[in-house]
Amino acid sequence: MSYIIINRSNFFHNLSLISKQIGGIEKLFVVLKDNAYGHGLEEMAKLSHEFGAKRCAVKTVKEALITQKYLPYTLILSDIPKERLNNIGITINHLSSIKKIPSDSLVELKVDTGMHRNGIKLDELELALKLIKDRKLILKGVFTHFRSADELTSEYFWQRENFKEVKKRVKDICKRENLLQPYFHSHNSAAIFRNSNFDEDFARSGISIYGYHYLNPPLQNPPLKPVLSLWAEKLSQRELKKGQRVGYGGVFESKKDMIISTYDTGYGDGLFRYDGLGDLKAANGKPILGRISMDSFALEGDDDQVCVFDDATHFAEYFNTITYEIITNLSKDIRRVIR
Numbered sequence: 001m002s003y004i005i006i007n008r009s010n011f012f013h014n015l016s017l018i019s020k021q022i023g024g025i026e027k028l029f030v031v032l033k034d035n036a037y038g039h040g041l042e043e044m045a046k047l048s049h050e051f052g053a054k055r056c057a058v059k060t061v062k063e064a065l066i067t068q069k070y071l072p073y074t075l076i077l078s079d080i081p082k083e084r085l086n087n088i089g090i091t092i093n094h095l096s097s098i099k100k101i102p103s104d105s106l107v108e109l110k111v112d113t114g115m116h117r118n119g120i121k122l123d124e125l126e127l128a129l130k131l132i133k134d135r136k137l138i139l140k141g142v143f144t145h146f147r148s149a150d151e152l153t154s155e156y157f158w159q160r161e162n163f164k165e166v167k168k169r170v171k172d173i174c175k176r177e178n179l180l181q182p183y184f185h186s187h188n189s190a191a192i193f194r195n196s197n198f199d200e201d202f203a204r205s206g207i208s209i210y211g212y213h214y215l216n217p218p219l220q221n222p223p224l225k226p227v228l229s230l231w232a233e234k235l236s237q238r239e240l241k242k243g244q245r246v247g248y249g250g251v252f253e254s255k256k257d258m259i260i261s262t263y264d265t266g267y268g269d270g271l272f273r274y275d276g277l278g279d280l281k282a283a284n285g286k287p288i289l290g291r292i293s294m295d296s297f298a299l300e301g302d303d304d305q306v307c308v309f310d311d312a313t314h315f316a317e318y319f320n321t322i323t324y325e326i327i328t329n330l331s332k333d334i335r336r337v338i339r
């Protein structure tokens with residue numbers, strides 16, 4: 001069966017680079033949402049703990065109940081539990097969600113500073129803090145998200161200025177209302193590596209802990225290392241005579257007699273469906289022959305196992321998408337092995 005290898009030392013390498021950039025692992029939320037970007041939630045929570053991480057961010061309550069076993073604090077980004085949970089913070093994405101959160105819960109308030117996706121508006125801060133107090137929720141943090149930290153435009157700076165104003169207002173309101181001061185965070189992977197003078201309480205890193213970066217030149221990308229590699233095992237082997245075709249549609253036609261093998265991974269496991277018409281290659285540089293099927297693909301040769309990719313960049317570029325999508329799409333059912 002196909003499997004995923006998680007490279008522990010690459011993961012730790014990335015975590016140390018990021019920690020250095022922000023001033024310590026204690027300041028990092030490792031973002032483990034969506035099955036740790038396809039890497040395996042439990043495995044990555046365990047490794048994060050081993051490295052010394054204290055905090056993570058996930059999408060759902062279900063994910064938080066797993067990370068809770070490994071890390072002292074989990075922030076849920078977009079789900080609300082039915083009852084109060086220990087060591088778990090809940091994101092307020094909209095004013096209307098405040099009344100749905102169980103009382104005494106830890107909460108973090110998301111503020112919209114320009115992305116216009118989730119979060120409350122600047123002029124709703126006063127009301128939000130009042131509702132939080134009335135509902136007896138405990139405000140731990142206030143945060144925002146950048147819409148284009150990876151691009152060389154001024155937008156990152158514009159949103160940072162907006163967030164400065166948010167901090168000032170929140171601090172004033174908390175002082176006036178006798179509330180505990182929350183902590184603040186805004187930086188995702190791209191923003192972390194844009195800012196050499198990081199001065200916030202925490203940062204949230206997703207894609208860069210997994211070894212990918214997205215700064216557009218001339219912004220400098222850090223030497224991160226991909227953590228995940230996808231491996232497939234041989235299902236069958238045959239000789240393909242010159243002129244014979246392989247797979248659905250017979251898209252690939254052999255120009256010579258050749259040995260080919262099929263391997264047990266396909267779009268049913270989360271690979272994108274390659275139509276066999278381009279130049280998509282496995283990690284060993286050999287072209288994938290014909291279409292990718294639901295559960296298999298073909299390559300020249302007779303290796304018992306092949307690495308489909310150990311760096312998702314080639315697949316992302318081929319499919320005109322981002323590495324995030326290629327890795328997050330990998331099925332939860334594939335076995336994860338830590339090495």
Ligand SMILES: *Cc1c(COP(=O)(O)O)cnc(C)c1O
Nearest residue numbers: 031145188189204205206207208
């Ligand atoms: C996914 C997510 C992140 C991580 O973003 P990366 O670009 O992967 O570092 C950070 N913050 C929030 C709110 C997110 O939803």
